[in-house]
Amino acid sequence: MREDKVTAKLLCSIISTGILTFCGIIIETAMNITFPTLMKEFSVSTATVQWMTTSYLLIVAIIVPLSSFLKRRFSKKTLFVAADLIFIIGVLCDLFAPNFTMLLLGRFIQGIGTGIAMPLMFNIILEEAPLDKIGTLMGVGSLLTAVGPALGPTYGGWISSVWSWRMIFVTLLPFLIAALFVGSWAIKKSETEKVRFDVCGEILLALTFVSLILGLNSLGKSGTIDLTSGSELVFGAAMLAAFVRHSKMKNAALVDLSVFKNGSFSCHVFAFFVMNVCSLSLAFVFPNYLQIALHHDAFYSSLMTLPAAILGAFCAPFSGRMFDRYGAKKPLVIGGLLDILGLLLLTVFAHGNLTAYQVMFFYCFYMFGMGLSFSTIMTDGLTLLDKRRQTDGNAVFNTFQQFSGAVGTALGSTLMAIAQKGSGSLAESTGLGTFWIFLVLTILMIAAEAILLPHVRGKEKA
Structure with a gap:
């Protein structure tokens, strides 16, 4: 239901979902600068430590297209609470990670939370904001997500040099917990409908992004299209074509x-x-x-x-x-x-x-x-x-x-x-x-x- 004016609850809804997205982005850019430290502490190579970013990027890219289905199937409040709790679990996994595998798992889990929260914030604005304030509130939402890349590298470099890279996760926990309480109060329960999940479409889309992103990463490292990157890019393009064809044939397509x-x-x-x-x-x-x-x-x-x-x-x-x-x-x-x-x-x-x-x-x-x-x-x-x-x-x-x-x-x-x-x-x-x-x-x-x-x-x- 669209508001006649910007209410406190609407603003808090946007800020709470924005904070969750902000946390996902700032961790990504803040951790990039700690890669040399992580390589030494966990005895991993440059190619391996890059999976901290790649795994997160992959899971967010796979989850975001589900937003249309998730919004129809579940209440906005339910989605937000789930996303925030999932993200907190991912942060705790990274905070106490004894090895690189657990660290990677934490980033994977955080990607799920961010993938749910990011489109949810903009959906709230589009559906609930007064028509003459949509642009302003979309700008506020973009500010919350844009500040992350702006502050991430400097924030990560400062935290890791003064204390430890684990403090990056500690400092974000209070914001995530506060957002959980504020969002639970402010975000409205929306109507739901029983829509069928397009399993085949999600599999095709996941294969598309995994293949294309891995192919692009291989291309970036070598500077040339070799057998590995070429086959991954071709397979990804084929899966994308299959997804487009599948979507035209389905009434319950993901997008x-x-x-x-x-x-x-x-x-x-x-x-x-x-x-x-x-x-x-x-x-x-x-x-x-x-x-x-x-x-x-x-x-x-x-x-x-x-x-x-x-x-x-x-x-x-x-x-x-x-x-x-x-x-x-x-x-x-x-x-x-x-x-x-x-x-x-x-x-x-x-x-x-x-x-x-x-x-x-x-x-x-x-x-x-x-x-x-x-x-x-x-x-x-x-x-x-x-x-x-x-x-x-x-x-x-x-x-x-x-x-x-x-x-x-x-x-x-x-x-x-x-x-x-x-x-x-x-x-x-x-x-x-x-x-x-x-x-x-x-x-x-x-x-x-x-x-x-x-x-x-x-x-x-x-």
Whole structure:
């Protein structure tokens, strides 16, 4: 039931689900910086420790498409309580993990909780928020999820250097427990219906994501398509085609793919995907460039990207207010121009001698643009669908957001691996790879904006 105004319970519902999503994201980025410590403590290789991120990414990508089914089958309150308790169990597994296997299991369990909570937050906004406040509240929700990547590397580096990597999990437990109590009070019980679970569709989708993500990871490590990565990517593409065909034949499909018949919605999803790919590629390249090419330590490198990340995160509610007042066109045009400007500046200066402070300054342009664009694209795209299909549209956006993480990281690591195989020192080849990545991302962003903007509506047409 839609509210006439933003009530305390609605705001608490958004914040409690947002905190749960925030915790999942901040652990992911905070733990990345502890990989060398984990490798030494548990005697595992670089390839093995990367499964801390890969396993989490896989399970979230598999769970998120279930959101449409879960929302119909279970009450929103029930889903939230289950997600929070599952996440707490995962945190406790990691906190007391005696070995790497238990640590990995904890990340797997946390992925289930995040996969349920992330789309739930946006579904609450779309269904319960006043129509003239949807943009603002979508911005608030995006702020809660965007602050995680902004604070994660610096937070993880500081906690692990002052205390221990296990304290990363200890400090999040009070927030998770508080969110559990607040969400249990605030989130409404929603109506449910007995819908049949599409087992075959979920198996096909799981095989799709497992194969594609593993193939992209293999591609990123080697820099070339070998027998392993090639077969995984081909198998993943085949499973995706089978899933699409299966969904057309089933009335109870996991996700209603007919949403893609709306051309404007599809253009929004494409631009959203490209923006996420660009952001994740930059998250990969900056630490490598700053540490390998410029010889700064990990903590200093994280500080250089922190201001831009915080700026982008706190622009999200502002972009939501712009959407409610002016429509989508103004924030998306301004945001797109800032994104392109930031990437162009990085590309031009990377061809010469890009300093750490230039990285920090130019990245601010990019993240300012992302702050204006990120939640606005999603909000505007979902308003193009009728209310019955918005849940499926939300699942599509959140699924593409997760999968873009693998694509973005693979794109950055592949280009960097190719460059580092060339002649010259490691620092020089890393600088060259950085330039290639910036150039490719600039081209992708220009293409995404060119495709998106003709389908964006102003307030007078909304």
